Amino acid sequence: MIGKNIYEIRKRRGLSLTELADRAGIAKSNLSNIERNLNQNPSINVIEKIAVVLGVDLKTLLKVERNIEPKRTQLDEEWVDFVNELKELGVQKEQMQEYKTLLEFIKWQNEQDVNKESGKRSTN
Known part of the structure; x- marks a missing residue:
């Protein structure tokens, strides 16, 4: 089931087995075994x-139905492109851990903004 989903989406994206395995950082044989x-x-x-x-x-990969929402796919592709650009610049995964605290702060800040907005709406 999951192998078929991966295979179909990979083909729609125009990726070869080797390209997907390389970009995902997994062995080509492992990906092949999953797809088959x-x-x-x-x-x-x-x-x-x-x-x-x-x-x-x-x-999407785990579902029997493979309904891919275009807006969600576009956003995800932008993130994939961003990550690929970082890799091309030589940024290692280990280096990204250094930014984890900053990302956690941004997440907290966004949650605070949402809470403030919710409070404003409930008092109006």
């Missing part, structure tokens, strides 16, 4: 990597 349902229980980590490269969420 020889590996019917891949790790969630591997599936997440594949989903990011394909520009879809995990639910």
